[in-house]
Amino acid sequence: MKNGWYILLVLCLLNLYCLTCAAVTDVDTLQVYEPSELDLRLLDYTLSWVDTSACTEGYVIADLPDSVYIERLCALPCIVEMPYNAVVKGFIEAYLHRSKKQVARMRRLGDTYFPMFEETLMRYGLPLELKYLPIIESGLNVQARSHAGAAGLWQFMPQTAKNSGLEVNSLVDERLDPYKSTDAACRFFESLYAIYGDWNLAIAAYNCGPGNVNKAIHRAGGQRDFWQIYSFLPRETRSYLPIFVAANYVFTYADEHNICPAEPILPLAIDTIVVTRRLHLLQVAEKLDIPMNTLRKLNPQYTMDILPGGKDYTLCVPAEKAGAYICNEDSILSYRRDSLIEQRRATIDLAQRTAQNGGYTVNGVTYYKIKKGDTLSGIAKKFHCSVGQLQRWNGLKGSSIREGKTLKILR
Template sequence: MIAIKRRKMKKAVWIVTFLAAAAFTTVKAESPATTVPGTEEYMASLDSMMNEWHKRPAAIEFVVDSINESAEKLIEELPDSVYIARLAAINSPFHFTFNSQVKSYIKLYTQRRRDQVEQMLGLSQYYFPIFEEALDAANMPMELKYLPVIESALNPRALSRAGASGIWQFMYYTGKRYGLEVDSYLDERRDPVKASRAAVSFLSDLYDIYGDWQLVIAAYNCGPGNVNKAIRRSGGKRDFWEIYYRLPRETRGYVPAFIAAAYTFSYAEEHGLRAQAVQLPVATDTVMITQPLHFKQVADMTKVPVEIIRELNPQYRLDVIPAKTKAYPLRLAF
């Protein structure tokens, strides 16, 4: 983790605030596709999203084949009663159903993809406080913080084949509807703070429609139109498992994956899962930039590598803060 002494940071922030734009270079990040249909497709998607972190200079290394033969023998098979009791013990307004679909995703997270999960546990130390702050401000269930685990593997640059972008995977028009700016220089769908606020507003609106968190999660994935269609075709039933086969195939795996993510992050220690260290700071400071500024200029003044600045500010597509007509945030470690 890059640490910056507070006094030096304050001086650097003051200088950064008044820097004018110099020469700009363009950097485009390639982002992986992400879908959650069945467990096999989800495994491929998870590998893709986590491999993107592996390729980036500020990320740690991980092994894609997460369990070798000797390690697999050490993993204890648990009776279903243990999973049921543990899910019931999670203090939440969610009804955490346990069935074969949920179990398959729990085993995916706790057995077959342990290294990816351990890296996400490390990333969660940076991202979860951001999600929790947005959820708390809106009086929303904290368990919704697990949605980005299955949406993007906590990758703020994740890009789906359908065009959904960012850690919360907003489509372009949905993002615009909830106040996220997208242009050639900026994609606020990739801003963890602003996208979290937008996601919480979207989820709140969905709850006003359905009054059921499993249906809310399903609608977040496939849209209210598809959920409403599944409800109509099921004779007006409003329970996720009763409309299960009327939903798109991807969404059928989405809610079980969410329940499994909530279980895995709640009981990581019981499964011997440990957070891997990542090069993201626990604490950050935000300064508003009022003139165009390049990350290289920020790096020169703060002595922080451009890679770290880029990790903390993934919304800027070209390493440029386009502050011509209004101020934009810059996050820095301290």
């Protein structure tokens, strides 16, 4: 019985291996594919958000035969199909040759974000390889904003974010919150997979929307395979899945291509604190001696550096500072509160308008509308001031005045 189960297990593994590699194009029939200028512009546009100033050019990228790419893609422990063809090869080489500094930078950023992505994906029972989608969406730049208005690691549009339960207003943009936006993205993927039952189509729908994928399926005669509806999808979406496969390859095998991680960018150890009262990041920065730039990178969702309070908000700080915040929370919350937090007026009295000598007074300033027959000297006498004062208060150079004009009297 034990041997029987062993043979069955081997057969299942072989079947899984064949399914994983089912979409691999025959090496002998591979055509040379050069990503179009538009494809490369789309890739470069995302990677332009990646700061490479800390990276070096000292990497040697080795060209490999197609058989090695195929073998390595088939070896990936993935649920999502990772096929190899000329289109995928073109984007693998684009990453390796055009964007190696960005890859080095994103490898280091991945030290911060990938564990959190994986934890959330596992909680929802989703494929862990989806953690590489933010590489395509935002270049792992949590503050990335597109010309269309999408923002954050997962590039949510404002209305899609609100529909997913994210807060988007003048003070808070939770699309920029790595934790909450990742949770929202996982829930969105869950719903897309429920529609299609196919991860390739779900990934395509994440990029262009279910409506466009449904149209492509209809135009392809009901085919429900990404590569069969490929030519009916929007141009950007046609590149999206191949770039996703290429990203999985490049970030899994970066060491084999001599692409080392860049220098550390964010603190690797981060702790979160729940804050319910209104708080300015500068209060935390100055009291705990944390660079303001670091706090902004860790809390990009607070677009004006203010946690609004009134409900639970999450504050991220370097792990070694979390204890100090908890022990000194009251003093932090009261520090410079008048200038940073309480500067907004809760109530405002309306200006009172009172009549005076044919004019009216508001906030201590009297206004008089010139009537027919008025003279500057007569108005000065009426309001107990000099002609020179009236000229100075109203920018007049002579004594000529015009009916209907309003004069200011500042006494």
